[in-house]
Amino acid sequence: MKELTSPMIIQAQGLRKTFTTRSRKGAQTVEAVRGVDLGVAKGEIFGVLGPNGAGKTTTIRMLATLIAPDAGTATIAGHDLRKEPAQVRRNLGYVSQAGGVEDTTSARAQVMMAARIFAMADPARATAEVLDRFELTELADRPGRTLSGGQKRRVAIAIGLVHNPPLLFLDEPTTGLDPQNRANLWDRIRQLREAGTSVLLSTHYLDEADALCDRLMIVDHGTVVAEGTPSALKREVSGDVITLRVSEPERAAETLKPLARETRVDDDLLRVYVDDGEHTLPALLRALEERGLGLTSIALDRSTLDDVFLAKTGRSLRDAGAAV
Amino acid sequence: MIRHTALFTGYELKKSFSNPIWPLFGLMQPVLYLLMFAPLLKSLTPGGTTVDALRMFTPASMMMIAVFGSLFSGFGLIAELRNGSLERYAVSPAWRPAIVLGRVAKDMVVLVVQAVLVLIGAAAMGVRIGAVELVLVLLLMAATGLFASGLSQGLALTVRDENGMSQTLNLFLLPIMLLAGLFVPISFAPDWMKFLAPVNPLYHAVEAGRALFDGRLGDPSIPIAFGVFVVLAVLTTMWSMRSLGKIAG
Numbered sequence: 187m188k189e190l191t192s193p194m195i196i197q198a199q200g201l202r203k204t205f206t207t208r209s210r211k212g213a214q215t216v217e218a219v220r221g222v223d224l225g226v227a228k229g230e231i232f233g234v235l236g237p238n239g240a241g242k243t244t245t246i247r248m249l250a251t252l253i254a255p256d257a258g259t260a261t262i263a264g265h266d267l268r269k270e271p272a273q274v275r276r277n278l279g280y281v282s283q284a285g286g287v288e289d290t291t292s293a294r295a296q297v298m299m300a301a302r303i304f305a306m307a308d309p310a311r312a313t314a315e316v317l318d319r320f321e322l323t324e325l326a327d328r329p330g331r332t333l334s335g336g337q338k339r340r341v342a343i344a345i346g347l348v349h350n351p352p353l354l355f356l357d358e359p360t361t362g363l364d365p366q367n368r369a370n371l372w373d374r375i376r377q378l379r380e381a382g383t384s385v386l387l388s389t390h391y392l393d394e395a396d397a398l399c400d401r402l403m404i405v406d407h408g409t410v411v412a413e414g415t416p417s418a419l420k421r422e423v424s425g426d427v428i429t430l431r432v433s434e435p436e437r438a439a440e441t442l443k444p445l446a447r448e449t450r451v452d453d454d455l456l457r458v459y460v461d462d463g464e465h466t467l468p469a470l471l472r473a474l475e476e477r478g479l480g481l482t483s484i485a486l487d488r489s490t491l492d493d494v495f496l497a498k499t500g501r502s503l504r505d506a507g508a509a510v
Numbered sequence: 511m512i513r514h515t516a517l518f519t520g521y522e523l524k525k526s527f528s529n530p531i532w533p534l535f536g537l538m539q540p541v542l543y544l545l546m547f548a549p550l551l552k553s554l555t556p557g558g559t560t561v562d563a564l565r566m567f568t569p570a571s572m573m574m575i576a577v578f579g580s581l582f583s584g585f586g587l588i589a590e591l592r593n594g595s596l597e598r599y600a601v602s603p604a605w606r607p608a609i610v611l612g613r614v615a616k617d618m619v620v621l622v623v624q625a626v627l628v629l630i631g632a633a634a635m636g637v638r639i640g641a642v643e644l645v646l647v648l649l650l651m652a653a654t655g656l657f658a659s660g661l662s663q664g665l666a667l668t669v670r671d672e673n674g675m676s677q678t679l680n681l682f683l684l685p686i687m688l689l690a691g692l693f694v695p696i697s698f699a700p701d702w703m704k705f706l707a708p709v710n711p712l713y714h715a716v717e718a719g720r721a722l723f724d725g726r727l728g729d730p731s732i733p734i735a736f737g738v739f740v741v742l743a744v745l746t747t748m749w750s751m752r753s754l755g756k757i758a759g
């Protein structure tokens with residue numbers, strides 16, 4: 187393997203992909219990805235956060251050499267995506283959204299096959315090691331179809347990691363897992379960072395992106411709407427958010443404007459973004475009382491990535507999926 | 511390239527034989543054909559003996575196995591398209607055609623085992639065939655199977671759906687079977703069938719197979735059948751390899 191000089195393991199500019207689907211209603215085009223730039227540093231966990239249909243999978247598939255971008259360039263592990271796809275593939279582990287665990291063969295046979303394809307010196311040992319690492323030794327000889335969703339996920343990741351790739355793609359790794367399995371998988375992904383493996387993962391869970399990623403980008407409708415570390419992104423929106431349920435949200439918003447960096451009305455909910463929630467709260471309550479505005483409930487939270495999404499797109503990430 | 515093809519062939523074979531019941535069924539099928547159809551056909555054959563009936567039916571059943579057995583193997587590929595494992599292999603450094611060639615090669619291995627079983631069965635029932643003829647029959651069967659397997663993989667990657675795939679196969683299977691003269695030589699058939707039969711590639715394979723079992727090495731049907739099937743097998747195999755480009759949709 188060529189010695190890498192760049193500190194970045196992925197560098198992509200202007201990636202685009204438009205799909206054309208033919209149906210009875212005629213041809214339809216979907217601009218799945220419209221000009222995405224992205225950079226992932228070596229050894230970092232980089233997240234792609236976005237609602238359903240945002241273009242996360244399409245972006246990952248392009249970077250994994252599965253589909254050719256319509257436009258844009260990318261360098262992955264020092265190799266050009268278009269000119270040297272074979273070199274790029276050698277440096278990748280790829281775990282798709284579907285997982286890719288076969289039904290009829292055992293986990294061990296599938297991991298071993300991957301180790302052989304990557305021409306590992308000792309496929310059997312590499313297989314045993316990765317199975318052990320993911321606590322799969324007990325299950326390793328059962329056919330894939332008999333495994334639970336969480337076990338299958340672990341097998342899928344073990345297959346993707348058996349050749350110790352410097353870069354791992356994880357497309358929605360924790361979708362469908364219970365909270366305990368999710369937390370467990372997060373720990374394993376963090377261990378990868380300690381081992382120096384770079385990870386590009388996609389997710390539509392805010393807490394996941396927040397807890398796991400060193401840096402992330404938020405995508406919506408095929409474009410990047412924000413990028414940075416989770417804390418910087420949240421700081422950019424505001425320190426704290428006060429959520430109020432009031433009788434006349436519009437008038438209340440007008441009243442509170444001088445106290446807030448930003449206000450946002452969402453049906454009967456009013457969100458007030460402030461730098462320092464604890465100290466703004468008394469003044470805010472006083473202002474509402476002076477105007478005689480009835481208050482039903484009030485909550486103070488640190489702003490989340492959802493507030494970032496809301497500020498950038500005007501929609502909440504929780505509702506965005508349903509709209510697509 | 512060769513290493514990867516061998517790797518996938520081995521993997522597919524192991525997968526097929528990991529549950530020995532299904533391949534056993536597959537292997538039993540040709541022998542059952544012989545046992546069940548030969549007595550039935552005896553009454554239809556001009557000479558009237560079981561050996562005559564077998565000499566006519568054995569080559570036909572071999573070609574039938576070659577087509578039937580391999581045409582359905584593409585279903586496995588659809589399952590792997592769906593569970594994402596095909597995508598995973600496409601992102602690996604594996605030589606891409608090996609993914610398909612491994613399956614085709616596995617089908618060939620299964621076919622050869624089946625063919626040997628049929629020939630042993632036929633021999634036990636009194637059919638004799640020369641060494642040259644034997645080799646040619648096996649080669650012809652392999653070419654027929656290669657054509658069917660390549661067609662099946664290509665179809666699977668194009669249709670990408672079990673339902674659509676079985677509809678498409680059913681549409682083609684009946685006329686192909688009927689117009690091949692599997693049970694009764696086409697020379698006994700009505701004129702319109704005689705006229706249409708040469709359009710059907712399987713017809714040539716069956717005719718050539720019968721000529722070989724009769725020891726008529728100079729029969730023109732033999733070079734015709736080989737010509738037709740070598741070309742078709744190359745075309746369908748190339749098509750299936752190219753269809754791999756459509757993995758990601």
Ligand SMILES: Nc1ncnc2c1ncn2[C@@H]1O[C@H](COP(=O)(O)OP(=O)(O)OP(=O)(O)O)[C@@H](O)[C@H]1O
Nearest residue numbers: 205207216218237238239240241242243244245759
């Ligand atoms: N093969 C394809 N053919 C046609 N359209 C496609 C294809 N793949 C994706 N699309 C469309 O492109 C858009 C982006 O899809 P993509 O799968 O990248 O989204 P995603 O962010 O991964 O969503 P999810 O969270 O649901 O997995 C969607 O509108 C989708 O319908």
Ligand SMILES: [Mg+2]
Nearest residue numbers: 242243244283
């Ligand atoms: Mg996706």
